[in-house]
Amino acid sequence: MTAATWRNCKLGDLLEIKHGYAFQGEYFAGAGSHIVLTPGNFHDEGGFKDKGGKEKWYTGPVPSDYVLKEGDLIVAMTEQAEGLLGSSAIIPRSGLYLHNQRLGLVQVRDQSQADKRFLYYLFNSKPVRQQIRASASGTKIRHTAPSRIGEVKVKVPSLPVQHRIAGILSAYDDLISNNQRRIKILEEMARSLYREWFVHFRFPGHDKIKMVSSPLGHIPQGWEAKKLGDIADVNRAQINPRIAPDEVHYIDISSVSPGQIETVTTYLFSEAPGRARRIVQHGDILWSCVRPNRRSHALVMKPEPNTIASTGFAVLTTTKIPFTFLYLATTTDDFVTYLVNNATGAAYPAVTAKIFEDATLLVPTAPLLKKFGEATIPMAEQSNSLQRQNQNLRRTRNLLLPRLLSGQVDIRSTESIA
Incomplete structure (x- = not known):
């Protein structure tokens, strides 16, 4: 299917956007039952960003209509940092994340006309982002609105082609996510070994080492x-x-x-x-x-x-x-x-x-440090290798995305990718 057969329309013909809820600042905390999402939970190029220790937890009453579900598509309507306006992300888990007022929830009007995953990539394409930014208001911090997003002009293929394009691009994202999980496992392995040896003092040969007093309390002799x-x-x-x-x-x-x-x-x-x-x-x-x-x-x-x-x-x-x-x-x-x-x-x-x-x-002692380095440096190197793989995957995906979404690539030529 060539781009000549794609239809011209506006985003508002395919979707509507629901405003988020104004969660009360007095209930924000360092821990809680739910996480309030912000534009900081988006990557610049699109995609959900886990903020780790920077998450904004919520302890107050939560309206059930604003608890997001796995697979929901959200879009940033405030530019917290340059490049984020219009960025979209797919929610990875149900029941944890809250739909904040600075975000829009994308709802497909007709499932026979638009695929949600295709729309996710469409939002993260340069032509759509440029139109959203051009119509935004504000100088220092830019804002958009559902009505302005609805006026963005796009060209879309038939639903089967949308499915295929989304599937090709998702294959890259799935590989990236899998590598991210492996990176987290490697770091946790290294941290667990650190805690076992240097916090709980269960290092190799610990049963033969006497504990002595120090400014940090009782520690193994020689440390x-x-x-x-x-x-x-x-x-x-x-x-x-x-x-x-x-x-x-x-x-x-x-x-x-x-x-x-x-x-x-x-x-x-x-x-x-x-x-x-x-x-x-x-x-x-x-x-x-x-x-x-x-x-x-x-x-x-x-x-x-x-x-x-x-x-x-x-x-x-x-x-x-x-x-x-x-x-x-x-x-x-x-x-x-x-x-x-x-x-x-x-x-x-x-x-x-x-x-x-x-x-x-x-x-600890030099011999134990040497053993620890021998055990953990390969983990760090493997983690770095996976991070570099992800950089290459993102680069390839980002090169392919505009060509697929503009119809420049015949999807029949991409069979081997997905």
């Missing part, structure tokens, strides 16, 4: 309580603008979520943000200095040459221990609590490099 600054450098290197490379790969605070670097942006150095200064290398740990309760931290693995990070990060570089030990030791609940308790500033609580350097860590 030491050390300042982080004694076993790692904080902000070791900063780029010199006078001898900077022509091009840099920049990691911004907004691109790091708990445990993951989501995007790296390439700039000419002359056009890079002024905060693009911290030099990073393989095995470094990035920790956002602002609002440490949000747990914006990540392990840097095999970065491109000339990769730099924002000065809003503390960059931890191990000097005497495996980088996986340092990463896991500085991302525990206890370490996060230490940072939060030492942060200063009301509006933007932040910590300094010295706060990191002064943190006390329990450091």
